[in-house]
Amino acid sequence: MDVASILAGLIAFAVSVFGAVLLVFVTYRLNTLVTRKLDEEQLLLSGNHSVAVALGAIVLAQALLLRHAVFPSMVLIRDLFVRPAGWAHVALVLGQCLVFFLVLGILAFGSVAIATWLFSRMTRAIPEREEILKGNLALAIFFAFVVLGVALVINEGIADLARSLIPEMRNGFLRID
Secondary structure, eight states: OOHHHHHHHHHHHHHHHHHHHHHHHHHHHHHHHHTTTSOHHHHHHTTOHHHHHHHHHHHHHHHHHHGGGHHHHHHHHHHHHHSOOOHHHHHHHHHHHHHHHHHHHHHHHHHHHHHHHHHHHHTTTSOHHHHHHHTOHHHHHHHHHHHHHHHHHHHHHHHHHHHHTSOOOSSOOOOOO
């Protein structure tokens, strides 16, 4: 049992938890800003199941895509434990991690926003937004599955992009016994 590996794993876990909470909160807030004509919180508090399903699906879809920002960040953070690093290198790594989260966050938010916009354009005969606000749970569930389906398809592209963001390490191999 290598103490540095365990410590790196614990830090990776902490970054994941912090990143998840922050990203889900930011995603939720961005969604409420984009739809500022609606008061999602009041609709949720009043028990509107349709709004809960639709908003939950959007947040889940974005979280599904944003999770790919964690892996490249963990690779860089683990590298700090493999070789000694000065404060400048630590700051660079933290900056790179922030860039990973920002780039993939923008892509995730944009992808889901475009998917919902395209869905409403392709189904012009169905006023999704109005029906969801009126409490049409069947339409909200269908909308949720469309959003999640699009996120699942986009998922591989985001994962590949996330892997390509990982810089080549100069250290060689990490040997774990």
